[in-house]
Amino acid sequence: xxxxxxxxxxxxxxxxxxxxxxxxxxxxxxxxxxxxxxxxxxxxxxxxxxxxxxxxxxxxxxxxxxxxxxxxxxxxxxxxxxxxxxxxxxxxxxxxxxxxxxxxxxxxxxxxxxxxxxxxxxxxxxxxxxxxxxxxxxxxxxxxxxxxxxxxxxxxxxxxxxxxxxxxxxxxxxxxxxxxxxxxxxxxxxxxxxxxxxxxxxxxxxxxxxxxxxxxxxxxxxxxxxxxxxxxxxxxxxxxxxxxxxxxxxxxxxxxxxxxxxxxxxxxxxxxxxxxxxxxxxxxxxxxxxxxxxxxxxxxxxxxxxxxxxxxxxxxxxxxxxxxxxxxxxxxxxxxxxxxxxxxxxxxxxxx
Numbered sequence: 001x002x003x004x005x006x007x008x009x010x011x012x013x014x015x016x017x018x019x020x021x022x023x024x025x026x027x028x029x030x031x032x033x034x035x036x037x038x039x040x041x042x043x044x045x046x047x048x049x050x051x052x053x054x055x056x057x058x059x060x061x062x063x064x065x066x067x068x069x070x071x072x073x074x075x076x077x078x079x080x081x082x083x084x085x086x087x088x089x090x091x092x093x094x095x096x097x098x099x100x101x102x103x104x105x106x107x108x109x110x111x112x113x114x115x116x117x118x119x120x121x122x123x124x125x126x127x128x129x130x131x132x133x134x135x136x137x138x139x140x141x142x143x144x145x146x147x148x149x150x151x152x153x154x155x156x157x158x159x160x161x162x163x164x165x166x167x168x169x170x171x172x173x174x175x176x177x178x179x180x181x182x183x184x185x186x187x188x189x190x191x192x193x194x195x196x197x198x199x200x201x202x203x204x205x206x207x208x209x210x211x212x213x214x215x216x217x218x219x220x221x222x223x224x225x226x227x228x229x230x231x232x233x234x235x236x237x238x239x240x241x242x243x244x245x246x247x248x249x250x251x252x253x254x255x256x257x258x259x260x261x262x263x264x265x266x267x268x269x270x271x272x273x274x275x276x277x278x279x280x281x282x283x284x285x286x287x288x289x290x291x292x293x294x295x296x297x298x299x300x301x302x303x304x305x306x307x308x309x310x311x312x313x314x315x316x317x318x319x320x321x322x323x324x325x326x327x328x329x330x331x332x333x334x335x336x337x338x339x340x341x342x343x344x345x346x347x348x349x350x351x352x
Contacts, residue, residue, distance in 0.1 A: 016033075022345050027342045030238070049174065052068060052095040066163045067160070071158040072156065078198075081210035084124060085125065088128060091159070094235045098215075098219070099163070107140065107158075109158040109159075110157055111145050116154050172251075175252065182292050185310060190288075211285055217310075221304050230291065238284050240279075242328065242342060255320070255321045256328045
């Protein structure tokens with residue numbers, strides 16, 4: 001175990017000579033790429049935290065802003081429960097929300113492939129506008145580029161967002177403390193399985209839809225109710241719940257213990273994962289969040305989540321402990337214990 005602890009304290013190392021699809025999975029390969037290329041090149045105090053959004057104050061102002069950006073390359077472009085446009089808006093809103101910010105303004109940039117149908121582009125743009133309007137944000141700037149036929153796979157979208165931070169205490173993946181409680185706002189793996197079923201046309205009878213949704217109102221309810229007892233927020237997108245929790249454990253140098261039976265997973269997702277040999281805890285979500293709160297606030301936080309439309313299936317799924325630092329453990333349904341690692345490889349590329 002001491003060897004494991006020492007290994008986990010080391011930074012990730014990039015040994016690959018070429019980019020692979022795994023580098024976009026959000027799992028270990030992505031972390032290797034970030035630590036090996038981007039983090040050392042762009043290192044600064046705002047970036048080094050590696051949270052979902054950068055938080056900063058303008059000179060002479062007490063107000064804090066949050067800023068984030070993301071690029072969407074999902075395939076197929078349209079799927080049960082959403083499309084690339086809705087996903088792009090919700091994803092950027094959620095990254096701002098995880099920083100405790102109220103989303104205000106978004107940008108939208110499009111890389112279009114020559115020959116892409118205008119009718120489909122109109123459908124995507126209309127979906128983006130509807131999603132932004134329903135969330136109370138405005139798309140205020142953008143850009144468009146066109147690449148040659150066969151060079152862009154239809155459309156890629158980049159969105160950036162700015163929000164006003166409502167949290168005035170430390171909040172992030174470096175703020176976990178032993179004794180804290182971990183909550184999940186709903187079922188794991190819905191988005192990734194919905195994408196897989198749409199892409200592969202698998203003959204599996206299930207009504208699973210993407211869970212893509214804007215989470216800022218759920219976060220606002222948590223912030224208002226439990227205040228400084230809220231220590232960390234993270235949406236488990238690429239790499240799923242397992243990868244997000246491992247990132248927290250490493251950043252705060254704590255251990256996280258989970259109860260497998262407490263983790264909500266829809267029967268359709270569980271069944272599809274069993275057939276395909278996947279772990280639902282490494283499958284992406286686009287409308288769920290993980291909240292780490294002080295132990296005395298756990299039941300109150302759970303009640304707040306369950307009272308919100310996006311948190312009706314919320315559950316307490318585990319707790320934070322001091323030792324062994326950097327590891328996530330899963331207490332299995334049969335009473336055993338196993339290490340729950342980050343996603344390795346990329347069983348389902350291009351899901352967001």
